[in-house]
Amino acid sequence: MQSAEIIAIGTEILLGQITDTNSRFLSEELARLGINCFFHTTVGDNPERIIACLKRAASRSDIVITSGGLGPTADDLTMECIADAFGSELKMDEALLAELKEFFAGRGYNMPSSNNKQAMRPVGASILPNPRGTAPGIIWELDRAKLIADGLISGQGQESGTSTIITFPGVPHELRAMWKETVAGFLSERVVGETIYSVELKHIGIGESSLAEKYASLLEGKNPTVAPYAGRGECRLRVTAKASSLAEAESLVKPVVDEILSESGSLCYGRDDDTLESVVGELLRHSKLTVALAESCTGGLVSTRLTDVPGSSEYIGLNLVTYSNEAKMNELQVPASVLEGEGAVSEACARAMARGVRRKAGADIGLAVTGIAGPGGGSEDKPVGLVYLGIDSSQGTDTKELRLGNKSSRSEIRYRTANESLNLLRLYLLERQDKTFEN
Amino acid sequence: MQSAEIIAIGTEILLGQITDTNSRFLSEELARLGINCFFHTTVGDNPERIIACLKRAASRSDIVITSGGLGPTADDLTMECIADAFGSELKMDEALLAELKEFFAGRGYNMPSSNNKQAMRPVGASILPNPRGTAPGIIWELDRAKLIADGLISGQGQESGTSTIITFPGVPHELRAMWKETVAGFLSERVVGETIYSVELKHIGIGESSLAEKYASLLEGKNPTVAPYAGRGECRLRVTAKASSLAEAESLVKPVVDEILSESGSLCYGRDDDTLESVVGELLRHSKLTVALAESCTGGLVSTRLTDVPGSSEYIGLNLVTYSNEAKMNELQVPASVLEGEGAVSEACARAMARGVRRKAGADIGLAVTGIAGPGGGSEDKPVGLVYLGIDSSQGTDTKELRLGNKSSRSEIRYRTANESLNLLRLYLLERQDKTFEN
Structure with missing residues (x-):
């Protein structure tokens, strides 16, 4: 089984100015591929310390993944340090330079000369394309025996094979796109490991402890394991199995997932990458129904989330944010x-x-939201967090009262209100689907 | 100046199942006390690897802080590993055991016997109380010369003084309470450090490399340092000074901040916690002007962001999401x-x-947004990422074309479009303010 480790590079992380979310993403993806990850390290923009981390990592792990330090400025040192640590030098990649210049030209700018350095790479390394930004990475497969012979790393029991170095920029959405488009495929072709496979079942309308109680016996299982996680206004149950092949892991997970789906019913709104808005969108598209929103306290958040789904123009034509009483009267009667x-x-x-x-x-x-998101505007009668939802169709009108508590922030109340609005719409569409099916 | 490093312990972090937010919190607090933090490491629940990390950390840093692995279960190994790494053994603390039993009794439970181990600590270590849970930590001041003489750590140039080991549980709110109630005071008494103070100046309309070029000479400064960071559709310049007091650090930062503010002009939209929407909101409130939005491709995101600011009902009454052509004709003529x-x-x-x-x-x-957010709907003539903004007032109408490139995702294009829309409004309000001032 291959092993990997992750090095996050950037003084801003050590100063606590940003949270490193890249290491979590990379770890999750490595686990999915069955690659063991034994260490995360964060190091600042200091060449000596970066080089020491790189050498230690390559000595004890097969794959070393870095994030950060690929930008155009003087404190972006990753590429220089990698060349130095593994006995190579940086060379200008003319084709890459041309591409970078084109990237800037496409946005109507001349490329600043400082960006030149982003086209440099260690001799022998392949370019890891960055579809979202100007900082490409590298994938560099090094001969382990040669690194040891040259005194650059220590063997730590493994004296042959390759050491693979992969570099990403620190910008999360760039890193994720590069992983998906190139690195995931590259690594899955090369590793023969124990696969970890998991499915996440997303629930709304039930709390973490109730979910844990409901599935107490499943939570005791060893393979697959079942674990509950509290999310933002929702809860997830993660079912995880380990096996020697993906097919085997999937077959361990499947019966447990089926059991939960059948037990949870409409409390489970989706799995893995599903969002409330993508699930609602699918239901709308499938039922060929259209929806219109009138939002007050959420200020357009429900509309934003629904239209975040590609193709949402099929079921949305017009939404309104009626913040003032006047707008509610004039526009909505x-x-x-x-x-x-x-x-x-x-x-x-x-x-x-x-x-x-x-x-x-x-x-x-028609779906409507009106409430008090705070922090001001609450009273004893109508406290912050009081929200009314309305849903109207040819089959009548329904409403729902929410009390989201005055301990939540404005943005938390708005987010949870949007969740509840989307869920009200989801439950309405599910019920209508069932009725259609019965008739 | 003292140095520290942070070790997060837990296989769940290496599997990507949770994000380690403790290291960020601890780093920020250490920086505030003027303690240098050179490394973060994450290691799984494996005694050999934990012990190796602890020894390496104590060899190169004065203070070693761990989080995680203090629970009652078999994979909670931190205390055992610390005793082993630094040549001590665990002993039951009877007073602590009584306290733990009381904690459980107070909640109406008998303490499970597995919790006994939470009352064990290395001989010589002090208890670090946990006001929020059952897992206390330790603060352990070790004689560096003795550790080196016993062959437990290497000196790395510093052969005397103390090595301080501090352990926290992994639960963030427990760790924070323990930091605030005990550790912050303990460390600030012992360190003769420097305070770190920083100001972040947020820019829009200029890229990271252009910003770095513009302020090349400032970027070479040592105290304060100036560093550029690329954000999501914006750029930040962070000015950071170290000094023996906060007042001194502030006085080092101020002239540099003033210089940047004067040079950047309207390219700098705010500082620290300012957002584009909070700045625009402040300008609207101050000028007593109201705004109405008509959004197409952003689907309500500009409205959501503007109404995220408390009190936005002062300047917003009605916004529309006109997704279909019909809505654009019927509602907006x-x-x-x-x-x-x-x-x-x-x-x-x-x-x-x-x-x-x-x-x-x-x-x-009136502020309007229409464009192609993708992934579908683009053509050679009108590619994905093409957006037009319009702004209308009694002083006339202005428009702006954006080309946000086909390398960005739908949500990225929408987010950057919202940024540009808010910035167009901001620049309009600034200009109008200047004119009013001139008259």
């Missing part, structure tokens, strides 16, 4: 009597907003 | 001829949308 009597944060207002936006947009479903 | 001739993604459409939404909402300023 919320009666002045409701606003004066029950107020903008009320069941009646949510109901009227849902009806109004459905009619205005000519959509099949 | 975009002429059919524009949509048929130039199309929905065009300067003319952005202009009409900005005018339309301003009129509809009765706002002082």
